[in-house]
Amino acid sequence: MKPTELVGASPGPTFTITFDGRQLDALPGQSVAAVLWSVGILSWRTTRGGGRPRGAFCGIGQCYDCLATVNGAPNRRACLVTARPGDTVMTQEGNGHAGFED
Numbered sequence: 001m002k003p004t005e006l007v008g009a010s011p012g013p014t015f016t017i018t019f020d021g022r023q024l025d026a027l028p029g030q031s032v033a034a035v036l037w038s039v040g041i042l043s044w045r046t047t048r049g050g051g052r053p054r055g056a057f058c059g060i061g062q063c064y065d066c067l068a069t070v071n072g073a074p075n076r077r078a079c080l081v082t083a084r085p086g087d088t089v090m091t092q093e094g095n096g097h098a099g100f101e102d
């Protein structure tokens with residue numbers, strides 16, 4: 001049984017976002033993290049020290065493990081950002097400002 005059937009939800013039509021160049025289907029109201037989880041993507045950031053993979057941990061905006069670059073803006077909490085049609089999400093490396101320093 002699909003999760004939407006379990007809760008009796010009838011979401012609107014899907015739309016597309018892009019993650020690292022990959023087209024992903026999203027449902028209205030899903031967070032960016034939820035869209036990534038729904039296709040099995042669990043990591044979309046690397047740590048500043050050591051480049052270790054990170055994704056969502058708390059899912060409620062408290063831990064900042066889920067930072068991603070969304071539509072060119074780094075350090076967006078993917079668990080709180082609602083996916084919108086045409087969004088471009090990128091894996092964030094380090095502090096998210098690579099290439100912006102002098």
Ligand code: FES
Nearest residue numbers: 057059061064079
């Ligand atoms: S998962 Fe903890 S802030 Fe997003």
